[in-house]
Amino acid sequence: MEVFSMENLTYCYPQKDKPALSQLDLKINDGEFLLVAGASGSGKSTLARIISRLAPEFYGGKIEGEVKGTRNIGMVFQDPEKQLVMETVEREVAFPLENRGVERNFMRKQVLEVLSLLGIWHLKDKKTYELSGGEKQKVAIAAALAVRNRFLVLDEPVSQLDPMAADEIMHLLKKLNDDLGFTIVLVEQRTEKCLSYADRVIFLDEGEISFDGKPAEYVKWVGKHDCNFLPPVTELFWRLKSDMFPLTVKQGRELIGRNYTVLAEILETSAASSEHKAIALNKVDYSFENGTKALDSVTLDVGKGETLGIIGANGAGKSTALRIIAGLLNPRKGNMYVEGAVGYLSQEPNDYLFNDTVYEELLFTQKNFQKVDIGFIDEILGDLDIESKRNVNPRDLSGGERQRVALASVLAMKPEILLLDEPTRGLNKGYKMRLAAYLRKLKDKGKTIVIVTHDMEFVAEVCDRVAIMFEGQIAQDGPTREILSGGLHFTTDINRMFHGMASPLKIDEAACICFEKGSEGS
Amino acid sequence: MCHKLYPANAIVLLVVLIAASLLVSHPLYAALLVLVLSFSVAAFGGAGELKGLLRFWIVTGVMILIINPLVSTQGDNVLFRTVLPIVGRIRVTVESLAFAGLMVLRLFSMVLVIKLFGLSIDRDDFFGYLSRYMNKLVLTMSMTVNVIHRLRVEIHRVSEVMAMRGLDLKSGGLVRRIKAYYPMIKVVLISSLEGSVNRAEALYSRGYGKGKRSFYREIEMTGRDRIHMFVLCVYIFVLALGIARGWLGFGYFPSISPKGDFSAAYFALHAASLGTLIEMTRRCSAWKFSAWKI
Numbered sequence: 001m002e003v004f005s006m007e008n009l010t011y012c013y014p015q016k017d018k019p020a021l022s023q024l025d026l027k028i029n030d031g032e033f034l035l036v037a038g039a040s041g042s043g044k045s046t047l048a049r050i051i052s053r054l055a056p057e058f059y060g061g062k063i064e065g066e067v068k069g070t071r072n073i074g075m076v077f078q079d080p081e082k083q084l085v086m087e088t089v090e091r092e093v094a095f096p097l098e099n100r101g102v103e104r105n106f107m108r109k110q111v112l113e114v115l116s117l118l119g120i121w122h123l124k125d126k127k128t129y130e131l132s133g134g135e136k137q138k139v140a141i142a143a144a145l146a147v148r149n150r151f152l153v154l155d156e157p158v159s160q161l162d163p164m165a166a167d168e169i170m171h172l173l174k175k176l177n178d179d180l181g182f183t184i185v186l187v188e189q190r191t192e193k194c195l196s197y198a199d200r201v202i203f204l205d206e207g208e209i210s211f212d213g214k215p216a217e218y219v220k221w222v223g224k225h226d227c228n229f230l231p232p233v234t235e236l237f238w239r240l241k242s243d244m245f246p247l248t249v250k251q252g253r254e255l256i257g258r259n260y261t262v263l264a265e266i267l268e269t270s271a272a273s274s275e276h277k278a279i280a281l282n283k284v285d286y287s288f289e290n291g292t293k294a295l296d297s298v299t300l301d302v303g304k305g306e307t308l309g310i311i312g313a314n315g316a317g318k319s320t321a322l323r324i325i326a327g328l329l330n331p332r333k334g335n336m337y338v339e340g341a342v343g344y345l346s347q348e349p350n351d352y353l354f355n356d357t358v359y360e361e362l363l364f365t366q367k368n369f370q371k372v373d374i375g376f377i378d379e380i381l382g383d384l385d386i387e388s389k390r391n392v393n394p395r396d397l398s399g400g401e402r403q404r405v406a407l408a409s410v411l412a413m414k415p416e417i418l419l420l421d422e423p424t425r426g427l428n429k430g431y432k433m434r435l436a437a438y439l440r441k442l443k444d445k446g447k448t449i450v451i452v453t454h455d456m457e458f459v460a461e462v463c464d465r466v467a468i469m470f471e472g473q474i475a476q477d478g479p480t481r482e483i484l485s486g487g488l489h490f491t492t493d494i495n496r497m498f499h500g501m502a503s504p505l506k507i508d509e510a511a512c513i514c515f516e517k518g519s520e521g522s
Numbered sequence: 523m524c525h526k527l528y529p530a531n532a533i534v535l536l537v538v539l540i541a542a543s544l545l546v547s548h549p550l551y552a553a554l555l556v557l558v559l560s561f562s563v564a565a566f567g568g569a570g571e572l573k574g575l576l577r578f579w580i581v582t583g584v585m586i587l588i589i590n591p592l593v594s595t596q597g598d599n600v601l602f603r604t605v606l607p608i609v610g611r612i613r614v615t616v617e618s619l620a621f622a623g624l625m626v627l628r629l630f631s632m633v634l635v636i637k638l639f640g641l642s643i644d645r646d647d648f649f650g651y652l653s654r655y656m657n658k659l660v661l662t663m664s665m666t667v668n669v670i671h672r673l674r675v676e677i678h679r680v681s682e683v684m685a686m687r688g689l690d691l692k693s694g695g696l697v698r699r700i701k702a703y704y705p706m707i708k709v710v711l712i713s714s715l716e717g718s719v720n721r722a723e724a725l726y727s728r729g730y731g732k733g734k735r736s737f738y739r740e741i742e743m744t745g746r747d748r749i750h751m752f753v754l755c756v757y758i759f760v761l762a763l764g765i766a767r768g769w770l771g772f773g774y775f776p777s778i779s780p781k782g783d784f785s786a787a788y789f790a791l792h793a794a795s796l797g798t799l800i801e802m803t804r805r806c807s808a809w810k811f812s813a814w815k816i
Contacts, residue, residue, distance in 0.1 A: 052727060054723060054726065054727060057726075058722075058723055058726045058727075074727075075724075075727040077720065077723070077724055079720060081672060081717075082717050082720040082721050082724065083720070083721070083724035084724075085721065085724065085725060085728075086646050087645045087646050088646055090738075091646040091650075091738060094738035095728060095730075096728040096729050097736070097738070098735050098736055098737060098738055099728060099729035099730050099731075099732060099733070099735055100729050100732075100733065100736075101733055101734045101735060101736045102736055103736065104736065104737070104738065104739075104740065107736070107738050108738075111738075129672065143728060144728075147729070290570075323682070326686060328682045328685070328686070342686070343686070344682075344683070344686040346679065346682070346683050348679065350709070350712075350713050350716070351676075351679055351680045351683045351709060351713075352683055352687070352709075353709070353712075354705050354708040354709045354712060364687070364705070365687045365688060368687055368688025368689055368690075369688045395712060395716075409687065410686075410687070413687070413688060
């Protein structure tokens with residue numbers, strides 16, 4: 001049964017000439033899980049706003065065509081920080097009910113039900129600002145469900161979350177869809193976490209639907225169109241020129257076992273680190289003002305010209321370690337040594353951007369260090385592929401472009417050591433790979449790089465060595481392949497797929513050791 | 523469910539204690555107010571924050587004690603006279619020093635009153651209660667208050683980023699420092715503006731402002747709140763009595779002298795009523811942790 005439809009819809013934001021969506025026809029059925037994919041700026045978020053009626057009711061603008069169907073639609077946004085308005089979880093969930101003038105006893109029942117349904121009853125009396133990112137998103141979903149919406153629109157709800165929290169949210173959405181028949185529209189540009197959950201996928205390109213079909217058909221279509229929108233597991237089979245495309249690790253493993261021979265040869269391990277240490281932490285302790293111990297006797301060396309990845313769960317002390325190295329925090333105990341100028345990229349690129357143009361942003365850093373070098377600014381802009389944005393206000397750029405401008409503003413000071421905190425957050429695969437290539441280039445120039453990340457694919461791409469942190473301590477430290485191979489959580493999807501067969505971490509490596517059965521000798 | 527102080531009581535309490543901080547000029551009573559409030563805030567679990575405030579208090583207190591005698595040259599009892607370059611002739615008196623001491627106590631007590639107020643209310647309930655009378659304005663205020671925590675975190679983060687980009691926020695004169703802070707403030711302002719659009723969108727999607735609101739929690743005045751209000755009225759009476767009789771007043775200029783005779787009985791009455799009020803406020807606001815019930 002159809003719950004929502006739009007016909008020949010064209011929408012244009014106020015004061016914009018170019019439509020954000022153009023002549024769209026879309027029907028959504030009751031109980032459907034629809035994935036909306038597409039590049040940054042393709043109109044995905046606008047479509048979500050049209051479905052939830054935020055556009056044009058909240059945004060204004062010009063709309064043509066017809067929109068029909070339910071108005072009882074809950075909306076969940078990308079940034080968990082910016083959508084919670086009350087102080088406690090219970091009141092947050094009750095807030096939309098209060099706004100609709102719902103009777104008190106019914107409100108209580110609804111709050112109780114949704115908190116229990118989503119398994120967050122224990123958070124009821126917590127302050128919303130004390131919650132983790134994943135918990136905040138669950139509270140936002142609870143608030144959207146409290147008013148008995150059976151139709152949810154979610155705009156990149158997991159893009160700001162760590163992988164574990166993202167998995168939890170995806171499982172929750174699947175449960176709502178499978179067990180309770182909720183209609184879900186999920187906007188996402190990184191599809192690896194959600195493609196297998198969807199009943200149907202649409203792909204937007206410059207405000208138009210260029211694909212509409214089942215996930216299995218989507219991977220065939222998008223592989224021809226742009227491999228950056230394929231999950232790594234599926235992309236491997238494109239490289240292998242297979243005519244079957246798995247959506248999950250399990251399907252991929254079965255396909256490998258059935259159709260391919262895997263050469264279990266030992267893959268190259270990264271070279272030993274330089275004897276010359278650029279960073280050395282020796283038994284470093286750090287506690288926050290409230291007494292929470294963030295680092296507990298951390299000993300860590302990074303060789304000059306080495307790229308180290310620091311991974312681990314949220315709250316393990318990764319970012320604190322990075323801020324200690326940057327000199328932003330002073331260790332309570334222990335000693336440390338850092339050789340060379342340090343550049344630091346925090347998790348939030350917007351914290352860097354305030355000048356009127358991208359060029360001035362880079363110049364600002366150079367002026368502070370009294371190292372003005374216009375030629376070097378041009379070089380960085382070219383290297384990071386933002387030369388065309390030179391005279392654009394950085395706040396007018398997309399998320400991926402802002403991230404590169406923030407990085408460029410750090411690189412402008414010519415640091416010897418580069419510290420990056422979650423540099424791939426919110427970036428699509430294309431930007432991620434470009435960033436990886438650029439970091440490899442910096443490494444070749446002898447720069448020392450330390451990356452804190454949850455992104456295992458990125459770690460496998462760029463890091464020589466990996467340290468896993470757990471409760472403020474270094475739990476394991478070694479070459480990337482040694483640490484990630486055979487890992488259950490801290491490894492790549494590709495490595496999981498080859499468990500027990502070989503230890504590739506990247507698509508390239510996996511493609512080199514897989515041969516179609518019967519073709520090994522050829 | 524955790525019951526906090528009834529919002530009307532909290533408002534009256536805030537007004538009365540701020541008024542007391544400003545009207546009481548007798549150093550003994552001003553010190554008593556600071557002492558009682560400090561113990562109460564500490565007992566409320568705010569001891570850590572008091573410790574944090576101590577440095578600010580010492581610095582501010584010392585500054586007031588230095589600046590006020592330099593600016594105010596009134597008073598008969600001269601401690602010393604001198605001539606300073608630029609400032610000129612200086613005459614520091616015992617009276618101006620004593621008055622500076624009173625100002626320090628007033629500042630401390632007002633900070634403590636606001637702290638106590640924050641600890642004694644449930645913010646969501648408090649703003650929910652007020653929104654019945656000043657609907658949208660109050661709700662907007664409530665949301666603004668909730669944004670403050672986020673803003674604090676953001677300022678800290680941006681200052682770290684700017685320091686790493688070579689911005690020197692700590693050295694140089696006042697003008698140079700203000701200039702140095704400009705980029706940081708600009709980042710925070712732009713981010714806040716962008717954030718406010720997202721927040722407004724989230725509010726709209728949740729039906730805010732679309733019709734008549736209902737209230738999740740009925741905020742009723744309990745027996746405890748009534749007794750608290752009674753004790754509050756007693757304190758208001760005691761305060762008014764002290765002001766009328768001049769027991770709470772104190773003359774600083776031209777020379778130090780109490781405005782009325784010291785009454786030991788009144789002091790005991792004042793201390794008892796203030797102590798009872800503050801302790802009742804604390805217990806009313808956190809009764810689920812207390813064995814004390816009515």
